[in-house]
Amino acid sequence: MKRYFIELAYKGTHYFGWQRQPGKISVQQSLEESMGTILGAELEITGCGRTDTGVHAKQYFAHFDYEGEFPAEFLRRLNKFLPKDIAVFRIFEVQLDVHARFNAYQRSYEYHLSFRKDPFVEHLAYFYPYTQQPDPVLMQAAAELLLQYQEFAPFCKSNHDAKTMICNLTRSEWVFYPEEQRAVFHITSNRFLRGMVRLIVGMCLGVGTGQISMEEVKAAMEEQSRLRKATSAPPEGLYLGGILYKTGDEN
Template identity: 55%
Template sequence: MHIFGAQILMMKRYFLEFAYNGSRFHGFQRQPQQMSVQQKIEEALSTVLRQEIQIVGCGRTDTGVHALQYFAHFDAQGELPQRIPFRLNSLLGADFAVYRLLAVEAEAHARYDACSRAYVYQLSLRPDPFRQETAFHFPRAQMLDPQKMQAAAALLLDYEAFFPFCKTNSDVKHYGCQLSRSEWDFSDPYLWRYEVQSNRFLRGMIRLIVGACLNVGLGKLSLAELKAAMDQQKALKRAYSVPPQGLFLKDIQYPYIQEDLPSL
């Protein structure tokens, strides 16, 4: 708290819900001499609230990765002005959409309190000038076997450790993840989608999983080889990380936040 004359201004914690197109940003986390999502949001909040604001995000998306839903928490002093989401949207531009500002308990944490997260990866089966930033065009799509790809995705649900799908040089302390969904949606003949949900994810995990599914679908990696790597928790011989532009973070869940909670 701070004292101005006889007035005491209390620090309060808030969650900000927003979405972003990550194409023009060097990931979520602040980077020296590179524009990040975190820097853009912090600058806009500091301008609107007229105080220096620092945010803590629900995860670290890589360069070029998008978020259909994202939560970040921050602390601010005193009473906040009205219509903050509207004001932020006017400052942030077309790459962002701010949806809600929510008051939360002082101990609430955007990263550590998230009990579930989901990602979707979009694979374009034909060139599409309108999806260059939001899908990966795979030129050998006609050679893929969807049944094998689905089997590879389903196989991962039998495991709780994912060393084969962790980016090298990661500082992760353990490889445990509790997947509750891992499946492909082939209903659109031109845009296939891989969807995965878990309590947590490793660095680069989804892009490596999608790459493994593609290699299985091409016959470059057998299901038996994939199973052996998972059983033994060893690196895949043909590891392939797909490009970032097809990846979206979404559906972050907290035990104390409901979809129908109104914005401040």
């Protein structure tokens, strides 16, 4: 038996996230069924983490165990068989004890925000439709504030199974593109809590529009309590952007 890593990307619009769910289509199910059909074997593929309904992944890793041989042009055949919104870039062998989820030491997410309606990026960015535009200076200040903390209970969904709220953030910043009327939030950490990035984006927008004060954010972080106006940004703007592993096999 050998263990293999899969590097892939997907547009999550039509999926109920990565993980299999009864009666709902998922990326995991689509990949397992497509690979199983070509290989003539039932596979169980383990992903590097969950993504919610409608969330995308520019880079995603998963692993599976398989003892057979791959047919000729397997990768090309697999991509032809898969739906158009899932692409597999490569499949490579790793040591049997390397785990797609537990061996990852750094994850990066992006959140794409558009202040101009654009039908060509529908489902690929969140169109901010409100008249009052958020202040980019305040949004940036709110994002940078989070780098001072290690516990993030205010930005964790209530239905979580996390044993700790500690996350080691190394990046939290907005990049603005005024000419294109859009912005991208970048955040990097060793781990993320359930719903964390979308709640942070919602907070930044709240601060940028004056609905939430910086003092309220600071108090919530100091007390590890919920914000008075906790808002989760829509899923279509969120992308898993990249993952790094201790083994170095992802490079």
